[in-house]
Amino acid sequence: MGDLLRNEGPVIVGFVCAIIVIANYYFSSPVLSNAVSSLRNNTSLLAAFASGLGAVNLINVNYKYITTRRKGLWMIAPIYLVLFPINTILGIYRHPVYDFLYSQINMSIGIALGAFVGFFLVQGVYRTLRIKNVESLLLVVGMFLVILRKAPIGSLIWSGFVPIGDWLLFIPVVGGIRALIIIYGFGIVSIGIRTILGYERTQFGILAAAKEE
Amino acid sequence: MFKEGMIVNFILLSIMTVGYLYILQKIKGGYLPEIRNIPAIDALKEYTGRAVEMGRPMHFTSGDTSQDISSGERFPNVLSGLRIAGYLASLCGKMGADLICSIGMPTILPLAEDIVKSGFIAAGVPEKFTSETVQFTGGQYAARTIGNIARYNIACNVLVGDIGSTAWTICEAAASIGATQIGGTPNDSNMVVLVVCSDYTFLGDEQYTAGAVISKNPPDLASIVAMDFFKAAGMVLLFLSFILLNMGNNWIINTLRL
Numbered sequence: 001m002g003d004l005l006r007n008e009g010p011v012i013v014g015f016v017c018a019i020i021v022i023a024n025y026y027f028s029s030p031v032l033s034n035a036v037s038s039l040r041n042n043t044s045l046l047a048a049f050a051s052g053l054g055a056v057n058l059i060n061v062n063y064k065y066i067t068t069r070r071k072g073l074w075m076i077a078p079i080y081l082v083l084f085p086i087n088t089i090l091g092i093y094r095h096p097v098y099d100f101l102y103s104q105i106n107m108s109i110g111i112a113l114g115a116f117v118g119f120f121l122v123q124g125v126y127r128t129l130r131i132k133n134v135e136s137l138l139l140v141v142g143m144f145l146v147i148l149r150k151a152p153i154g155s156l157i158w159s160g161f162v163p164i165g166d167w168l169l170f171i172p173v174v175g176g177i178r179a180l181i182i183i184y185g186f187g188i189v190s191i192g193i194r195t196i197l198g199y200e201r202t203q204f205g206i207l208a209a210a211k212e213e
Numbered sequence: 214m215f216k217e218g219m220i221v222n223f224i225l226l227s228i229m230t231v232g233y234l235y236i237l238q239k240i241k242g243g244y245l246p247e248i249r250n251i252p253a254i255d256a257l258k259e260y261t262g263r264a265v266e267m268g269r270p271m272h273f274t275s276g277d278t279s280q281d282i283s284s285g286e287r288f289p290n291v292l293s294g295l296r297i298a299g300y301l302a303s304l305c306g307k308m309g310a311d312l313i314c315s316i317g318m319p320t321i322l323p324l325a326e327d328i329v330k331s332g333f334i335a336a337g338v339p340e341k342f343t344s345e346t347v348q349f350t351g352g353q354y355a356a357r358t359i360g361n362i363a364r365y366n367i368a369c370n371v372l373v374g375d376i377g378s379t380a381w382t383i384c385e386a387a388a389s390i391g392a393t394q395i396g397g398t399p400n401d402s403n404m405v406v407l408v409v410c411s412d413y414t415f416l417g418d419e420q421y422t423a424g425a426v427i428s429k430n431p432p433d434l435a436s437i438v439a440m441d442f443f444k445a446a447g448m449v450l451l452f453l454s455f456i457l458l459n460m461g462n463n464w465i466i467n468t469l470r471l
Contacts, residue, residue: 026223028216047320054319054349061348072364106352113355113382120385127388128409139409177401180417184399186444187421189226190436191289193233199432202296202328202424203288 011198018196059084142168221471229443236442237435246438251426253395253413257297257371260393261304264368270311272367272392273298274383275325275374277317277354287375289421290399291321294374296424297397297415299328301371306336310368314347315361317354322347355379359386366390373397373415373423376407384410397423 017039024032062077064070070077083101090098131137148154149165194200215223240246264271275294276287298314305312316325326347333342350357359382362370370387372380376398387394388410396407397415408414415423418440425433454465 022226026216026219027214050319050322052319053322054351057322057344057347057349058351060344064344109353109356113353117378117381120381123385123388124381124406124410180399180404181401182447183417183444184401184421186440186447187293187399187418188289189229189443190233190418190440191292191421193230193439194432194436195292197230197234197432199430199436200292202292202299203324 008198010204011201014203015196015198018192022196055084218470221469229439232442233435233439236438237432240431240435240438246434248426248429248434248437251415251419251423253397253415253419254300254423254426256393256395256413257301258304260369260395261301261308261310263393264305264310265308267368269368270313270365271301271305271369271371272313272315272362272365272387273301273371273373274315274317274358274376275321275372276398277377277379290375291318293420293424294397295321295325295328296427297371297373297420298325299332300424300427302329302332302342303336306333306338306341311341311365312346313361313365313367315350315354315358316347317350317358319349322349355382358383362387362392363390367392369393369395371395372407372411373420376400376403378403380406380410 020032020035020039023029024036059081062080065073065077066081068074087098087101090101125143128136128143129140131140145161145168146165148157148161149169154161154165191200195203261271275291275298302312304310312329314325314329316322329347330339330342333339348357348361350361358379361367362383363386367387367390370383370392372383372394373396376383376396377400380396380398380403384394384396384406394411395413395415396411397420398404398407399420404414404416408416422437422440425437450465457463457465
């Protein structure tokens with residue numbers, strides 16, 4: 001009975017929840033919409049608890065860096081372990097120091113990383129420009145046509161770059177992306193059906209990896 | 214009773230479900246469909262072997278924190294990514310490579326831990342899973358992930374799941390230390406980045422079918438066959454709609470909107 005509950009219990013709960021949400025998507029009923037709203041609230045509650053698990057994971061990882069004297073990390077890890085409780089307490093009381101730490105350190109790191117994207121993009125484009133086969137040649141030609149469409153010098157060199165670039169962007173590219181979106185749609189439906197019928201159990205952390213490979 | 218415009222939608226979903234169950238019964242009855250190999254899955258094996266030879270770990274990430282998973286449509290993307298993480302863990306366990314997973318969403322952290330752990334257990338090396346294997350990145354997902362990539366000096370970076378705008382940053386950080394890359398995301402604007410940056414990519418629905426190709430379980434195989442059948446039906450419907458619309462007939466479009 002215990003094994004049955006442990007293995008099949010989550011599947012049954014998942015099935016019932018999925019049926020309620022799907023029914024609410026197709027049928028108009030105040031009972032269903034109330035049930036779905038309640039389920040969504042519970043999901044947010046569970047997500048909040050999961051944040052706590054994330055914090056525990058970070059503490060574990062940093063603690064291990066210290067205990068194993070991991071090269072290059074064991075000296076940084078204590079900073080996290082000290083700042084974490086301080087920041088949590090300051091955050092609970094909305095202390096101005098918390099706002100300072102968030103806006104002046106956390107946000108600054110985020111913005112700095114955002115700024116890196118420009119450099120990474122140039123680096124990526126440089127690697128892409130190396131023509132290794134016919135596909136990469138086509139990619140480079142297409143890229144230059146689209147760049148010349150957008151760059152002011154393009155229309156100065158030849159007015160035909162703009163319509164060619166427009167055609168590339170709005171006909172083949174849009175067609176290709178839409179085809180992919182349709183295919184993704186089928187993929188999502190396929191996973192959805194498998195999940196609802198209880199054949200997909202990855203979402204419960206049950207990989208059945210023993211069967212794989 | 215039905216919401217407006219939902220009747221045909223509901224009928225189509227019902228047909229797909231019945232079709233899936235029918236194909237599943239056929240497969241259970243002995244019908245074995247031929248499934249093509251996905252190059253990115255073969256590359257996972259090859260790159261894990263390379264990581265062992267180099268004495269450097271593999272790295273996996275399934276996406277960032279910009280939108281919480283409980284919002285809905287991103288869940289299948291992350292789920293399919295985690296399935297590949299489980300397979301990667303079993304490969305690493307069997308071949309003797311280390312694995313580091315950077316997880317950006319706290320909601321999937323326990324799932325990722327369980328899945329990666331079961332991958333190592335399946336390979337017979339549960340001790341390979343340590344508290345360092347699956348790491349939560351916190352709010353600064355990109356910073357922590359590129360930090361992990363650099364600190365552990367990874368041999369191969371596997372980004373499969375719901376990869377967002379951080380794709381460039383992570384891919385280039387890994388490329389700068391000479392790591393090979395395998396990418397995959399159904400996120401249409403960032404998929405292009407992964408195609409450009411990665412050595413192998415899970416293209417189109419390959420990410421969803423990868424788990425099935427690996428496991429070859431009847432329910433998974435049935436979903437591949439059913440999906441292919443529905444894709445063919447969808448193409449026929451698109452083609453017919455195109456012809457009829459050009460003849461001034463909106464019948465298919467109007468029917469689908471019922």
